Amino acid sequence: MAGVNGAVQYAQAQQAESLGQLEDLLRIPSVSTLPENQPDIARAAEWVADCLKRLDFERVEILPTARHPMVCGEWLGAGPDKPTVLVYGHYDVQPSDPDDLWNSPAFEPTIRGDNLFARGASDMKGQLVAFLRATEALKANEGLPVNLRFLIEGEEEVGSPNMLPFVQQERNRLQADICLNLDAGILAPDVPAITYTLRGLAYFEIRLEAAKGDQHSGTFGGAIDNPAQVLAHLIAGMKDRDGKILLPSFYDKVRPLTPEDRADLAQLPQNEAWWKEQAGVAHLFGEPEYTPTERATARPTLEVNGLLSGFTGEGSKTVLPARAMAKISCRLVPDQDPAEITESMRQYLIDNAPNTVTWELLTHANAPPGIVERESPAISAAQAAFEAVWGRSAVFSRQGGTVPVVGYVKQELGMDSLLLGFGLPDDNLHAPNEKLHLPSFYRGIQVYIHFLDEYGRAGAG
């Protein structure tokens, strides 16, 4: 660890400057979904690009997309013998409304106790500034021990619609040994965590059609089939009431959880009571042989996201619907392949849809699961960094959600992603009174310093 003492001391001495820089960025209301914030999006992109320029990065550019630009830049001064890290983050934020539920204005950063309140403080301007500060501390002292490339987008909060074509077009600008994704969190201020898997996603829309148009249920009821009921039978057959998914070959590629995986997940503070409290339910549901945390993060799912058929207004209409639609998505775990799961769904429909309906299967999303092997240089470096800063090792955490960019860099660039960030579960992401826990922010800067140092020595060159 001696190698980065200078950088660590620099970061500790400059906490006020780090906070000030974060507050500057938080004052820009870079809400990506609202057209009126277009100028703020542009200002935030310039703010990030200016930072990179001040750090002597090269090829710093604000690259347009169909909507909001990407900010890229690179520093390859560590040389070809050192590994290269692609740093992913986003400068856009969620809208602040309902504003009247904020205790201080969303875009006027305000400190109360240990927390800094502002929209984007935790998701994820805090992580972005922390990493920039770690970079600055290293450059001002021991020097950067790895090559760095930045990919900072402005559309994460609207679903990253332009990320895939961008990654496809800008392969040269993005090549690296690992993607360090800053959009992540820990489990509690005293429970550092490394997210080493993400679930993938296969998102379908099933459309059934029976009669040539909506019919009268008095005239035709009993003589013809009802696509809403066919849909109910099909959905009921996709997953049983023990939570087991019944699509053909669905579990074939699921990598079994090792005893070590399960022991790690069992250590997490998310017990049954926690899950009930978080979801606001009296009873949990799912595969009885797995814990709720395993089911929500390490097991694949099949969930209906939407249902629509016939008359759905107030009161009654005696229609026998001609059509029925379901949106259904599967969260996938290593080593499931979304294309194979799509084929599994198609085969299920071929095998089970009756001849009274015609059906169509649309695919809305197709993201592979993400995993960093636990025996890998990036994981070892992250673990060493946490031990150096927190004085304890991080728990291994799995994230149940899907981060599209993780799938895209894996699919297009063959690159694993390590998710390393310092948000907390109670940071009110996407909600009023979003906050950042400042002690975790300052420790985060140091973790990034140590991570780059460790990875520079252990990572592939």
Place this chain on the structure above:
Amino acid sequence: MAGVNGAVQYAQAQQAESLGQLEDLLRIPSVSTLPENQPDIARAAEWVADCLKRLDFERVEILPTARHPMVCGEWLGAGPDKPTVLVYGHYDVQPSDPDDLWNSPAFEPTIRGDNLFARGASDMKGQLVAFLRATEALKANEGLPVNLRFLIEGEEEVGSPNMLPFVQQERNRLQADICLNLDAGILAPDVPAITYTLRGLAYFEIRLEAAKGDQHSGTFGGAIDNPAQVLAHLIAGMKDRDGKILLPSFYDKVRPLTPEDRADLAQLPQNEAWWKEQAGVAHLFGEPEYTPTERATARPTLEVNGLLSGFTGEGSKTVLPARAMAKISCRLVPDQDPAEITESMRQYLIDNAPNTVTWELLTHANAPPGIVERESPAISAAQAAFEAVWGRSAVFSRQGGTVPVVGYVKQELGMDSLLLGFGLPDDNLHAPNEKLHLPSFYRGIQVYIHFLDEYGRAGAG
């Protein structure tokens, strides 16, 4: 039949007057659903009341409801030894749009060939005028052989929302031995028919709620239940893929079809090809031991009329819905009771809904099935009337739909309804180019004359 020769000859001699009177009424665009037609609704009600006054009816009144008025009137001159017939009809019509699909303006009655084209010609100003003409013919010749009461509403095309309270409040004005419902049809110009059963209706809305709000399918998928999937399982369990309904005790009160019933239904021209053509389907569906006509008219049903849950817009949203809703209705046959079917549905939900959801069961409609016993004075009178006019007996037909007023007069006044009208299946009801087959209209006048004569001699006094 000798008793009504005068009336029949009078009606035949006055076909031009009958047609002219019908055209007068058809020129009034009495569309009940559109506020701008409010004055036309008032004119049509006055037109009917004026007709009754000209026929020397008593207590002729336009009685207001919460929306459109009822027209009532009575003639009790046949005396207490003669039966009393309550004549039901409606003076309102469906909207005419899309007007550009009409070959002649919807409210300018136009004759082409044997047909008179106009909105409301078949549904049901044609039947209403036919009955008024039959009444006039009898009054001008042999005299009315029965006591008559009229109940002509202006809200049938908007679901008769004020009929039940009206029937409850005006019992004295409506008492009779039988309700003659003119809103009916025959199967083809050469196939006269008597509709002797209608199906009833129990219409439900099931609302399920799981989590405290919509959740993220990545965060919670696998750990908690999904109300859309619970709903699919519940719906799938309500009816099997052979069309058998699985609610407890559902079939207990179903009166079995007699060999005579089945033989009559087998004579109807509605074969499998006809049902496929009408519904626009390649394959029919339902209980294999019954014909499509039996299933659509003489067997009870359970149909999903609407489904709604989660995200139903374009594209994808990874929501794990908190709520799911289904609208479900059962068509009921003699002697099922809608209140008992509601309890059956409630018991099914008690037995089958898992503890991961809370549920609510709403009732939107509750109409008993209607039947006139085939061995009854009204049926015998109708059959004799058809034989006199068509030279052949009518087939016995069952209607799969529900006419709310039939349920109300049964429930509130204990009165059966005989459906006797002359609409044809291809009359384009509720569609552009609605038409009335004029030869059937003129024969209809004669059938009503003969029916009243026969019923006056056979009916209970």
